[in-house]
Amino acid sequence: MEGRLTVETMVISHTSRKRFVERLRQLFGGTPPRVQAAALPWRTGEKGVEVMLVTSGGAGRWVLPKGWPENDEPLSTTAAREAAEEAGVTGSVAPREIGRFYYGKQLPSGLEWRCEVHVFPLEVDHVADKWPERKKRMRAWFSPAEAIARVQEPDLGELIGAFADNPRKIAA
Numbered sequence: 001m002e003g004r005l006t007v008e009t010m011v012i013s014h015t016s017r018k019r020f021v022e023r024l025r026q027l028f029g030g031t032p033p034r035v036q037a038a039a040l041p042w043r044t045g046e047k048g049v050e051v052m053l054v055t056s057g058g059a060g061r062w063v064l065p066k067g068w069p070e071n072d073e074p075l076s077t078t079a080a081r082e083a084a085e086e087a088g089v090t091g092s093v094a095p096r097e098i099g100r101f102y103y104g105k106q107l108p109s110g111l112e113w114r115c116e117v118h119v120f121p122l123e124v125d126h127v128a129d130k131w132p133e134r135k136k137r138m139r140a141w142f143s144p145a146e147a148i149a150r151v152q153e154p155d156l157g158e159l160i161g162a163f164a165d166n167p168r169k170i171a172a
Helices: 014-027 073-088 146-152 154-165 167-171
Strands: 034-045 050-057 089-093 099-106 112-127 141-143
Touching: 034 073, 034 089, 034 154, 050 073, 050 146, 050 154, 073 089, 073 112, 112 154, 112 167, 141 146, 141 167, 146 154, 154 167
Parallel strands: 034 112
Antiparallel strands: 034 050, 050 141, 089 112, 099 112
8 A cells, every 4th residue: 555646645636736736837938927926914803814805807706816026016005005005904914925826817918918917915004095096996894714815726725724724823
């Protein structure tokens, strides 16, 4: 039995599988993905950890506030800026990412860009009544389980679930 592959030894997480496929694609000459940064806005409510999601600009899917870095800004700064613009929240952003996920961004031309999104927790200390994209997006607080059910990217759901188990330790 020793050395035999079993179902348990062959199972790897969806996130690990996507990362592996992405690395293979790059190794064999694939175009590298475009890099974005996302904030994972969170707070501790009466029922525990809550996560804020916003609707996407186009399809209205529930997503994290995310976007492209400007000039040479650190990705954590990009994440904080996008949270303020898209969700109207500010707070303490972690200097290190808690993980990454990949998705395909549909362009108006019909083409798709591969994107690698670096996720930074942002402990929210202020929620604005007015913010730049309030007419384009909805925002809402969700329990981690509800947030996982609403996002379409399985890797993002895994990140939210892992983070929600111990946000202060992970965001430190």
